[in-house]
Amino acid sequence: MTELDAMMSTADVVVCCGSGGVGKTTTAAALGLQAARDGRRCVVVTIDPAKRLADALGVPGGLTNDPIRLPIDSPGELWALMLDTATTFDGLVTANAADPDQATRILTNSFYRNIAGSLGGTQEYMAAERLLALHLDDRFDLVIVDTPPTRNALDFLDAPRTLARFIDHPVFKLMMMPTRRGLRVLSIVAQPLLRSIGRVIGTEVLADAVAFFQAFDGMQTGFRNRADEVIDLLHGNTTAFVLVASPRVDTIEEARFFARRLTEKGLGVAAIIVNRATPDFGEPEGRRPRSAPKVALFDNQAELHTRSVAEHQYVAPLVADTDRLPTWVPLLPGDVHDLDGLDQIRALLFTGSAPAGASQ
Amino acid sequence: MNPLQFLTDAHVAIVAGKGGVGKTTVTAVLARAAADQGLRVLVVELDGKPTLATLVGAGVQCLALTPPAALAEYLQTHGLGRVAKRLATSGVIEVVATAAPGIDDIVVLGKIKQVEQSRSYDLILVDGPAAGHAITFLMAPANLLKLVRGGPIRSQAAEVAEMLADPARSQVILVTLPETTPVNEVVETAHALKDDAGLRLGPVVVNAYDEGEDLQLDLAPSGSALHAAAEFRNARRELHRRETQRLTDTLQLAQVRLPLLASSVLDKASVAELAAGLGVQS
Structure with missing residues (x-):
């Protein structure tokens, strides 16, 4: 049994980490396909997938923020959704608001709309929040999440704390003063520090920010508790982290960085998947031919072999750091564009047909 | 015709x-x-990883x-030095960035604009x-500009928008791989940048x-x-030809191709080799 098989049989939550362009989303979907074959009710959370993936999953209209069940023939179930950060955040606000009026005041505030749409870490935070909601949802017994393609994808782990930190910031405490002291927005904007900020961004924008924090007052505890729950889930022993990489020096460096951060946080790496590996057909046999067309074939096989050997060397430090044996998925002649293609990736991941170079 | 003509089309080229x-x-x-080619070149890195300096070789400035450094500098040069200090010490930059989203991008672009205006370089390439x-x-x-009605950041945004909209001052060079998903994505990005944002697009670089x-299988x-090895190679080449052709058919943009290197380790030598090859392409 490979590390990947072991992980799939024990985990309730699988988090796929890796830099952009390494096939993370496709991998997450292929893992989900395997889980459904194993009889599990699995939901895959994707972040901004290519439309082609929605096609590959057999969802012609594209994925939505609500899980859609995929038309596959297997003992289990496979559901997929595409994270909509703003909608998820709205849901969180509505759930934590004391009354519908407070929710409305927040949801219509333009500073809030900026936070929901573009505060650094919000997408990661909402991915983590969604993960918890789906984990608690009786319809599913496995959640697979694809982390956002940010430079620092593991912000995901700290993201739930981002807002808590934001709320606890002295400036916001200052902004929330009006509700406590009965001050009006305009007088609080006149505070020296805030006035300075206002000179840079304009006073209307600042007034919106102050109005947001006034409206938010009272909801801090709810948000903080929820963030703690998300963090507990990520640290739980049924949550597994998979590193997805391609065999290139730069993506391996990123993967090693992720591995270090996971280890620092006491989370560890459950499995490693290396996508887009050059297939290895071994060293060409016999002597190098002299004639032009034949030598090209010989050189081709030799070059692919050299490439594959080099790729294993690039991956070696990651293996040494993590003590995990990667599952290799070879570069395919084309993209995955239907469920059959996805099933092919699944088979490559779970039948252990690694390229021959893996032994070297 | 000089295949590298496009490098002098605009002073700022943003590689995306x-x-x-x-x-x-x-x-x-x-x-x-x-x-x-004898141009005075500056490369600008935005991701905080100083990789470019080790790759470009002699005669290129980096x-x-x-964003935080650019914002602080912006405030300093706009007579808001005390604010800058205050913002930095109280850690409010994040607040400012949230209140006015995109502000960090704008100060970064503003710095690039400032370098452009100094006329110290013939070409500023932004990674x-x-x-x-x-x-x-x-x-x-x-x-x-749609969101903020006044203040120094608004005027900065206006100046940067002007630079981006001027085809003699800036262009965007899109990069893709000759594979299905990357080609789809580059086509979408090209439409968004050209039709929605009104930016000048330079050639697409197919990396x-x-x-x-094709190898003779028989x-x-x-x-x-x-x-089997020959079959694999032919299939990859066929994919690359097909996807590059699709890119040609879909986007009315010139293409520059960088060949697949034998090694996937990028260093000064391979960069120089690719650059030399670029100059002789027809």
Whole structure:
């Protein structure tokens, strides 16, 4: 049994980490396909997938923020959704608001709309929040999440704390003063520090920010508790982290960085998947031919072999750091564009047909 | 015609593409090629990883820009030095950035504009933001203008928007791989940048193109490793030809191809080799 098989049989939550362009989303979907074959009710959370993936999953209209069940023939179930950060955040606000009026005041505030749409870490935070909601949802017994393609994808782990930190910031405490002291927005904007900020961004924008924090007052505890729950889930022993990489020096460096951060946080790496590996057909046999067309074939096989050997060397430090044996998925002649293609990736991941170079 | 003519079309060239397509490679190669032509070249890095400096070789200047540093400098030069200090010590920069989204992109672009205005360089190549945030980054000035009605940031956004909209001052060079998903993505990005943001698009750079004649499969016994290896190579080349053709058919943009290198380790030598090859392409 490979590390990947072991992980799939024990985990309730699988988090796929890796830099952009390494096939993370496709991998997450292929893992989900395997889980459904194993009889599990699995939901895959994707972040901004290519439309082609929605096609590959057999969802012609594209994925939505609500899980859609995929038309596959297997003992289990496979559901997929595409994270909509703003909608998820709205849901969180509505759930934590004391009354519908407070929710409305927040949801219509333009500073809030900026936070929901573009505060650094919000997408990661909402991915983590969604993960918890789906984990608690009786319809599913496995959640697979694809982390956002940010430079620092593991912000995901700290993201739930981002807002808590934001709320606890002295400036916001200052902004929330009006509700406590009965001050009006305009007088609080006149505070020296805030006035300075206002000179840079304009006073209307600042007034919106102050109005947001006034409206938010009272909801801090709810948000903080929820963030703690998300963090507990990520640290739980049924949550597994998979590193997805391609065999290139730069993506391996990123993967090693992720591995270090996971280890620092006491989370560890459950499995490693290396996508887009050059297939290895071994060293060409016999002597190098002299004639032009034949030598090209010989050189081709030799070059692919050299490439594959080099790729294993690039991956070696990651293996040494993590003590995990990667599952290799070879570069395919084309993209995955239907469920059959996805099933092919699944088979490559779970039948252990690694390229021959893996032994070297 | 000089195949590198496009490098002098505008003073600022922003290299953009999704993660994993080789944006940094392309930036380094273009910088090298431009410097070899005798241009005064500056490369700008935005992701805080000083990779470019180790790749471009002699005669190319490098500048690393980060949003907090650019914002602090902006405030300093706009007579808001005391505010800058206050913002830095109280850690409010994040608040400012949230209140006016895109402000960090704008100060970074503003710094680039300032360097452009200094006329110290013939070409400023910007290794665009990571992870496909190119559209957000390049549309930040226009979006902020809609949101903020006054203040120094608004005037900065207006000046940057003017630079981006002027085809003699700036262009965007998109990077892709000759594969299905990257081609789809680059087509979408091109439409968004050209039609929605009104930016000038330079040629699309197709990175890691596996060029060469098809191998003759009948020369190897079927079922042999030799045959299988040749079949794999031909399939990859066929994919690259097909996807590049589709790119030509879909986007009315010139293309520059960088060949697939034998090694996937990028260093000064391979950058120089790719740059030299670029100059002789027809």
